[in-house]
Amino acid sequence: MELIVISSVWCPSCLIMHPRYVELSQKYHLTLTNYDYDTDASIISKYHVGDILPVCIIVKDEEIERIIGEKSMKELNKIIESLM
Amino acid sequence: MNVKAENKVKVYLFYGDGCPHCADEKEFFKDLKEQYDDRVEFIYYEVWKNEENDKLMNLLKQKLDNNEKGVPFTIIGSNSFIGYNTNVHYQIEETIKALLEDDEKNIDVVSEILANKEIDIDQSKLKFEDGTFKIPLLGKIDARKVSLPLISIVIGLVDGFNPCAMWVLLFLLSILIGMQNKKRAFCLGITFLVASASVYLLFMFAWLGIAISMKDVAILRTLVAMVALIGAFINIKAFFTKSADGCTVTDAKKKQKVFEKIKKFTSEKSFILAIIGIITLAVSVNLIELACSAGLPLLFTQILSFNKLSGIEYALYIGLYILFFMLDDIIIFSIAMITMKLTGISNKYTKYSHLIGGIIMLLIGLLLIFKPSILMFNL
Numbered sequence: 001m002e003l004i005v006i007s008s009v010w011c012p013s014c015l016i017m018h019p020r021y022v023e024l025s026q027k028y029h030l031t032l033t034n035y036d037y038d039t040d041a042s043i044i045s046k047y048h049v050g051d052i053l054p055v056c057i058i059v060k061d062e063e064i065e066r067i068i069g070e071k072s073m074k075e076l077n078k079i080i081e082s083l084m
Numbered sequence: 085m086n087v088k089a090e091n092k093v094k095v096y097l098f099y100g101d102g103c104p105h106c107a108d109e110k111e112f113f114k115d116l117k118e119q120y121d122d123r124v125e126f127i128y129y130e131v132w133k134n135e136e137n138d139k140l141m142n143l144l145k146q147k148l149d150n151n152e153k154g155v156p157f158t159i160i161g162s163n164s165f166i167g168y169n170t171n172v173h174y175q176i177e178e179t180i181k182a183l184l185e186d187d188e189k190n191i192d193v194v195s196e197i198l199a200n201k202e203i204d205i206d207q208s209k210l211k212f213e214d215g216t217f218k219i220p221l222l223g224k225i226d227a228r229k230v231s232l233p234l235i236s237i238v239i240g241l242v243d244g245f246n247p248c249a250m251w252v253l254l255f256l257l258s259i260l261i262g263m264q265n266k267k268r269a270f271c272l273g274i275t276f277l278v279a280s281a282s283v284y285l286l287f288m289f290a291w292l293g294i295a296i297s298m299k300d301v302a303i304l305r306t307l308v309a310m311v312a313l314i315g316a317f318i319n320i321k322a323f324f325t326k327s328a329d330g331c332t333v334t335d336a337k338k339k340q341k342v343f344e345k346i347k348k349f350t351s352e353k354s355f356i357l358a359i360i361g362i363i364t365l366a367v368s369v370n371l372i373e374l375a376c377s378a379g380l381p382l383l384f385t386q387i388l389s390f391n392k393l394s395g396i397e398y399a400l401y402i403g404l405y406i407l408f409f410m411l412d413d414i415i416i417f418s419i420a421m422i423t424m425k426l427t428g429i430s431n432k433y434t435k436y437s438h439l440i441g442g443i444i445m446l447l448i449g450l451l452l453i454f455k456p457s458i459l460m461f462n463l
Binding site: 008009010011012013014015016037038051052053054068069070 | 250251252254255258329330331332333334336339340343426427428429430431432
């Protein structure tokens with residue numbers, strides 16, 4: 001399972017979520033790739049990110065879940081465990 | 085309205101023939117006449133043409149130790165008012181109500197003075213409820229003195245708390261942190277904050293100027309009340325409809341342009357050009373920002389204009405407002421400069437600031453319409 005997180009430098013919520021996704025990926029040994037909403041616009045266009053950031057796309061061969069905006073560590077753990 | 089004693093209140097008005105404020109006040113007295121009919125008697129003295137009345141006015145001004153120049157000059161009991169505006173309008177209304185219900189205080193001081201009897205002015209002088217109350221430790225607090233600073237801080241905080249509106253600052257900081265020349269980075273950051281604060285300062289002084297100059301215009305007050313109620317609706321609705329707690333990516337193109345400018349200015353060789361660039365950026369970005377948050381500053385300056393304050397006091401309260409308006413920016417900036425790391429403020433709480441802001445605007449809107457005198461703290 002892989003986490004693809006799309007965020008941007010100017011978005012406070014993304015700054016809050018970044019360490020949480022790092023911790024999450026270490027805890028469940030998931031690969032984590034970070035893209036920037038502005039600079040990597042071409043790469044992430046296929047994900048059709050809405051207008052709320054950050055967005056975390058969970059991929060297991062293909063996209064199985066999408067987390068939008070700010071979530072607490074507790075909520076993140078629950079989501080990942082439900083997908084394991 | 086049950087009136088205890090069937091006593092009568094006399095209202096003396098010294099006016100100038102052709103004086104616009106006097107005409108407004110006479111118009112106001114016509115409505116009062118309808119409302120109170122024989123319980124309130126209005127006695128007029130024209131002072132611009134009639135020498136004797138003018139002498140009488142000056143004698144009374146001197147006796148009632150209210151020696152401000154000019155007309156209209158109104159006396160009710162031993163309370164006297166110079167000029168006519170929204171404050172005076174409500175003070176007259178409340179004085180009449182108070183004297184109707186409290187006949188000890190309702191002494192016809194003018195006829196006493198005319199019959200040159202000695203009269204104790206203070207005995208029947210009404211002090212508008214001084215609104216003091218006790219707080220443990222802090223002791224006696226005068227609600228009037230505390231409320232204005234409190235309102236400046238609360239509305240300033242609520243108005244300013246929008247983490248996503250800090251996208252320019254965060255982007256700028258992300259670059260400043262990367263710069264080798266720490267001193268230069270610090271100066272650019274401070275320049276951005278100061279320039280943004282000055283834009284708000286000028287904007288709010290403009291609003292204040294308008295509010296003061298049109299103080300007696302009732303339409304302005306209802307207009308501002310409408311803005312307050314609409315703003316309240318928008319803010320409260322935003323609280324309930326906010327989907328996920330994140331930053332909404334609005335008009336990416338606009339952001340791209342600003343990012344380009346920031347990169348250009350921060351990499352500017354000459355320090356002066358970089359500073360000027362940052363200032364122009366701060367001004368342009370904040371002018372747009374102001375357009376969408378015009379609700380609360382407008383209301384705040386309206387409340388300020390209700391209170392008789394000196395220029396410095398107006399500046400102090402607006403300064404306090406802006407200090408708390410920019411508190412989140414200042415915190416982020418200082419953390420970034422100290423730790424060389426960017427910290428974000430969770431956007432979870434923004435919707436609560438929408439709710440609180442909405443409620444404050446609703447309250448002010450309703451007060452502006454039904455009981456504006458409550459917003460007049462230090463008469």
